[in-house]
Amino acid sequence: MMYGSTAMGINREKFDEAFSEIKETVTRKRLNAKKDVKIADTDVNEDELKLLIKKFKELYKKEIKKDFPQNPSEQLWGSIGAVFGSWMAEKAVTYRKVEKIVGVKGTGVNIVQMVFGNKGNTSGTGVCFTRDPNTGVNVFYGDYLFNAQGEDVVAGIRTPIKLSEFAKKDPKAYKQLCDVRITLEKHYKDMQDLEFTVEEGKLYMLQCRTGKRSPAAAFRIAVDLVNERLITKDIAVSRIKASDIEGIFYPAIDKSQTAALKAAFIVQGIDAVPGAASGKVCFSAEKAEALAANKERAILVRKETSPEDVGGMHAAQGILTATGGKTSHAAVVARGWGKCCIVGCEAMSVDYAKKLFTANGITVKEGDYITLDGSNGNVYKGELKLIAPKPPAAYETIMKWVDEFRTMKVRTNADTPYDALYAKKLGAEGIGLCRTEHMFFDTEERILAIRQMIIADTVEARKIALKKLLPIQTKDFEGIFKAMDGYGVTVRLIDPPLHEFVPHDEAGQKALAKAAGVSFETVKQRIEKLHEANPMLGHRGCRLAITYPEILEMQVTAIITAACNVAKRGVKVMPEIMIPLVIDAKELKILEDLTRKTADEVIAKKGMTLKYLVGTMIETPRAAILADKIARVADFFSFGTNDLTQMTLGISRDDAGKFLPDYIDEHKAGIFKADPFQTLDQDGVGMLVKWAIEKGRAANPKLKIGICGEHGGDADSVKFCYKVGMDYVSASPFRVPIARLASAQAVLESKPKAAPQKKAATAGKKTPAKAADKKSAPAKKAPAKPAANKAASPAKRKPRQRPVPKRQVNNSDFERHYSLRIVSFF
């Protein structure tokens, strides 16, 4: 079956159908089973299996126009070819894309002797983790199937027994497994994912690799391994991935809505990956991807998942499968992403053709909303209220270590006191970007005032409108400064093109006309005049302040007035006024002068002393190029890498959807390794950043330098920011912990590479685990790639030397190894 489907490309479902047919007709008849009784694979007897083999061979011949090869050598070569061919299979390509695996030239093939787990009830196969991959708790965790081959476990077709049960039923084999568990963890200094087969009571290890784990488990295991003196703190910190932090901040279902939960409950499955998610039900990976592309949340519902589905799984908010256990494909893959996943929901029947599933008498169609609770396996109708979960205890420990290693400050991009306080809780040490314009949309009063300011056609009319905005902005800034007591707050002056604020509908324009005391026609004309062909490159940023200096005056007055007001109340306030979209030192000088003049007047009027900074965003290539001149008029630089990326690449984020995906897709153009708007383009944009920092610091050694683009929350980009010598990064509140982690990892990665032993010794200084560290060091290099790990499989017992068996049953054995190769890759 696997040879036919995977090596020769026959649709796998055709084999499944043939098996189902025998089970439903021959086996059910023989067992005289009722319609609602399920026929298990193991119910099928030898004769029926022989019949199945016949059917399979017929199917094979029909599809391939050749007899199924009986020569093992021929089968071997067919399988080897299939492994090499699998490199460019869509599922492999998608997987590499999702996992950002690039620059790898191809795959290799290992050929090893077979052992058999399907030689009766003294045989079996299992998959296990040396620690619980969901919680990270130090317990042996896994599944076992008697009289089965590995494929049966990972494919999730048969529901396996737990290791505890296996221990009871075959204590001798289990004892061998427990010994291997300890040996391997000590060797690799990390939690391992093991695949094994018991052949007639004897244990054979098939594979060992670093185990995938839930984000929460990643923290727990890292902390535990330090406590167990297997690794040092720096290794623990290095092992945490940005996605682990994302994972533990995924929302959970709000359990207080008891009645709603009870009413919405549909069915319970196996809680494979914690977290919660809601979205539209869909039954294919393609549909999930389509929904995601359309910015809709999808829940992918499948009977079972396979590597073909990885694209859709990644696109979905959550995954629900009817079959499989905690180590099935769906569970393992979703866990790696910290993505909510429920498996083995056997009470659920999925109808792909009708695009619906039913469970407990409830029918859910494609497009209906459901909510998954990955923490208990519950499935609910509709969209339930979700709340952010509390990070695990180990998270705090890791983050404490992170802050010990970290040298770069982490700020946040926040526009409201609420966001500011939330970010502070997550470790933000100030605000790197407070976008004043976001405050304008809060109330009808505010939006009318800003609109009145925009359509003003005289300085006087504009000043009247600005007077209305002044107290509003002042109050907003007071709230932010108070929330950030003791920390710096960078306020960016108005930045977007003005037409973004004006109403484009008649009703809105009429309301504005009334408020501004001008005719509807005037409002319409003024709004028309604001239209721009390329607003991104238009009249925005500090260009507005050059044209309308009174806007800058109002904003600076509001910022400094607010700062003085809260300072009087004992708040430690450090305002930093940031001028956006600068292209020239003279331009900045004009605005810096006006800013200081306005600010100093306010301060003098208040009769206080107040320290404040005036700086600029570096977000045009010209500003980066002329950074030395600009630095002489700036207290700080903040890299606005969103715009800088747009201009350096000549790509509008809003329009990139038409071609950028092809540029990133390795198997289309593959020009970029990652989306340059997510991960900083170090070759191009990064070059400008580096240049600007070098020139800027040379001209003004006191220059404070940070980043406030989206890249400030991207781990790879944060590491780059460290390398080029920034003082801080600023990220959205949710990504502040990622920025802290990446910042610490950047320090660790930049340490000079010593010989492994030596390095471990140095790293070990901080911990009493020197001896253990010395041993652990070589392992650090090993587990990077599953294939490498597998190649160096440490299973000490050599498989028995014996020729490839000639029995028919060998086919599936062969396939077992072939499939393991594929599975191990995924």
Added chain:
Amino acid sequence: MMYGSTAMGINREKFDEAFSEIKETVTRKRLNAKKDVKIADTDVNEDELKLLIKKFKELYKKEIKKDFPQNPSEQLWGSIGAVFGSWMAEKAVTYRKVEKIVGVKGTGVNIVQMVFGNKGNTSGTGVCFTRDPNTGVNVFYGDYLFNAQGEDVVAGIRTPIKLSEFAKKDPKAYKQLCDVRITLEKHYKDMQDLEFTVEEGKLYMLQCRTGKRSPAAAFRIAVDLVNERLITKDIAVSRIKASDIEGIFYPAIDKSQTAALKAAFIVQGIDAVPGAASGKVCFSAEKAEALAANKERAILVRKETSPEDVGGMHAAQGILTATGGKTSHAAVVARGWGKCCIVGCEAMSVDYAKKLFTANGITVKEGDYITLDGSNGNVYKGELKLIAPKPPAAYETIMKWVDEFRTMKVRTNADTPYDALYAKKLGAEGIGLCRTEHMFFDTEERILAIRQMIIADTVEARKIALKKLLPIQTKDFEGIFKAMDGYGVTVRLIDPPLHEFVPHDEAGQKALAKAAGVSFETVKQRIEKLHEANPMLGHRGCRLAITYPEILEMQVTAIITAACNVAKRGVKVMPEIMIPLVIDAKELKILEDLTRKTADEVIAKKGMTLKYLVGTMIETPRAAILADKIARVADFFSFGTNDLTQMTLGISRDDAGKFLPDYIDEHKAGIFKADPFQTLDQDGVGMLVKWAIEKGRAANPKLKIGICGEHGGDADSVKFCYKVGMDYVSASPFRVPIARLASAQAVLESKPKAAPQKKAATAGKKTPAKAADKKSAPAKKAPAKPAANKAASPAKRKPRQRPVPKRQVNNSDFERHYSLRIVSFF
């Protein structure tokens, strides 16, 4: 009067009104003149002048609330203050803007003793040029007024006599003037503009400066001076300005339209500046500026012009005045710009209030079209057919010298065989930019085919449309290659966003639906999908070829097929295929491979050998930054500085109108010295260009480098291109000679500065005029600024030492000098 108006700010018209009133009432009555007899200023007798003085004093007191000062010292200080104050007067600011005079801190005041030209008929005043400033011919040229002060000549209020008449009437004074003419030309080695006064038979030189001249005269004078061994060829070439070339390429009236000319004739005035122009009549400088801002051609019609009008004069296509001679304000200013100008059209009466003029019974209202012929002073109704004039003989001589000095090639941006041939005539040595998409708009058939290609939603549908385009493009390229026989032709693949080609009106969309065989709705949807937020940064350039490689294949097939076809007919063809908007070497490599594959297939099919190049535009900052990597896959770089400027500065040309003027205006923000879209921003964009050339050449020493942005036709930018080591520049056909000139001047300017004598000797090697050259060398430094020239006035006769006179008449004398100071500045 002048003291009152210019120094004290009283409206000058009020003085004019008072004078008119006395002329019309008292003088006319005394002379018993009929209504249609004009009363001249000189008709007014002494008593009437005394009456006028009384009226002027009353007017002064009424306006200033103080008596007119009788103390000369007080008048002097008032005048000095006015001169200093004039620096920031609107007219001065506008003039500096127009002439691109920047970085000058202020003005100075010279106080000299007075001489009087209005002491009866043995006195007088004149303005003259040592050679004819219109044609450059070596004849003495100027105006003289007996019994007058200089202001009367330059203001154009009284119509002066020619120098030839002056020579007859006062041969003694004229002889003195002729001696001065020769002395000054020998000293300054250039044509001089002289102002003089004869007081009771004795000549006094008031001022001497390098004379403004028409573009044609600039060529003639430069060549003549070389022939007269006063200067060397390199100095001759250095003295020609880019605007001189523009000037000689201004259109002239097509004289073959005899009947039309006769029918349209209105009136004849004085042919002040040659050239021809047509446009809408307007009567104020503001209106002319408004029309120009609205992209309409204006003809400024004034009684007389004054420095207040320079903005409008510059904005207008041509200038027509009722009074004044060839040295009046209007004529001098317009000549400097090579702008068609007719003055002294006394038969014309202008009514500012009614906004019309009448002449020979014909009434022309504001907004009506007229055509001016500056070569004969004729004014015509309507818009007459204009033709490009033949450049003067001296132009060819100068350009021959230009090409001797020049090392950088000059190509042209041309999309049609017509443009290509025209550019070749003007000296283009190949095409640097052939925009294929411009060919698409030629016929309905073409535009339908390209639109069909764009709205295709499958590769197959697209290929059907492309098949239609292939023969059309092939034919176009054959025409271009034939026109450019022996020269390289750089063809840029399709560049603009596709939505620029599609119809946005219902009728057009329906026609397209019919042609493409799809529904109107489909067409509408597809066009909607093409909309982009920032098309400049969107799906365009080579991104189209990445998404739709079949477009590239069609275009390359067309280019190479055309090249093979014409090569077979004996044309020497050198196609260079240019891939636009590249941001990455891998992107270019993909397209370069596809281009070569497609091209080589065509060549192989044709059974020929054909050399072609594949290169790229450098027009994104990222391409410039990564130039070393990109150079390894490119045969050539062509800097697309239009886009590079847009992206480096983050300024969309289409939207810059709202703020860029303030950035350029020295008296507003004054951030840029020139419009960065006209003259390359050397600090910012130039830095990227320099970097890209250095990195590009280092990585690929064979790399051919040029520029094809608008800057390739701007003199300052061309000089920059030379400095950074480009192989060629490419300009629009009309600007090819400017590019040649600037390229030669760049070589001359880059020569190491030696001591003047030594340099002249070296420069002189190429000419037999060594001795003369040695003498001429120091002059090169002198005439740069009129003010400097004036300060070093070489008039040998010292004005008589005498105190400032006490007579009433002194006021106007004072004013004379005051006004000279102003006039000399303008």
